[in-house]
């Protein structure tokens with residue numbers, strides 16, 4: 525961060541704080557990227573100094589090479605000639621270059637690996653638990669939030685009135701508050717403020733709101749996962765980003781209701797949460813194995829545990845009696861073509877990869893799992909500009925949507 529005199533200003537710099545005129549009038553908000561027309565205006569109003577963010581500096585050729593090496597590391601596992609992969613590589617390179625120019629340091633190999641895992645003791649020894657027994661054990665221990673089942677009941681009841689739905693959701697204050705924040709976020713983009721659950725039901729529909737409530741109450745179940753095991757903020761950021769991208773990408777297809785994709789993306793890695801809870805040592809081992817061998821986490825899970833997080837989500841979502849359409853998107857997000865109707869899981873599959881590509885510039889830990897060529901084809905998307913536009917839209921909205929959750 526630094527104060528620049530007017531003469532030093534160049535287009536592309538970012539305002540570090542709100543810029544006000546001498547009479548106190550707000551000219552531009554913090555975070556605005558300065559454009560040539562802004563400089564003209566500032567000259568006219570006689571602004572002498574401007575507080576701009578550090579960086580936006582020129583990157584040396586050596587640094588550009590280092591960035592390219594760093595980003596390439598995440599693409600080792602995937603087909604470098606695949607159309608979406610080429611575009612994702614470009615996106616990651618641009619985002620990482622941007623982050624470094626603003627002062628972010630590329631993490632070294634030690635920082636990219638978790639350490640100190642000896643204190644964790646699994647409830648199951650490796651080889652002693654199948655996904656079904658792990659989930660069964662979990663279901664026995666679970667005191668799943670009561671609100672979840674009450675919402676499910678109204679969701680399944682076609683005759684449930686909007687008032688009844690609003691009443692059920694409103695009994696859980698924190699859930700209702702989160703929902704209100706979400707429906708007022710760019711996720712829905714309503715021009716007016718929605719201040720009650722019944723108004724939200726009227727605007728976005730009973731089914732939609734109940735599904736959203738169901739997803740949020742399921743998340744609550746995992747709030748006690750120890751922070752030393754996994755950075756839950758990062759986990760949810762990954763999940764919410766995937767949900768948002770999935771929703772944006774779903775709009776490229778006809779006849780889909782994009783909102784469902786947010787929930788599926790939000791919960792796509794839910795199997796991993798059960799692993800963190802039940803197999804902390806084995807899941808950490810999988811994370812280390814993935815990094816050390818530059819393979820996707822899902823492959824590392826299969827190598828170290830003989831099953832992966834979608835093998836866990838399958839019996840889990842069944843036990844929760846989660847809506848089938850959403851469960852299929854979640855359960856097949858790593859292998860969409862194995863599902864008879866692959867279009868919906870293919871969207872989560874693509875969104876997950878794109879999320880990983882975006883995370884590289886935030887110190888992402890894992891290589892991209894890769895985009896299935898057939899899944900890509902059935903989506904019929906043009907990588908450029910659709911993926912870049914989706915990332916841009918996501919970047920504009922993500923912080924507000926995250927704010928609704930935390």
Ligand SMILES: [Fe+2]
Pocket residue numbers: 792793822833857858876
């Ligand atoms: Fe996954």
Ligand SMILES: [Fe+2]
Pocket residue numbers: 762766792793876
């Ligand atoms: Fe994921």
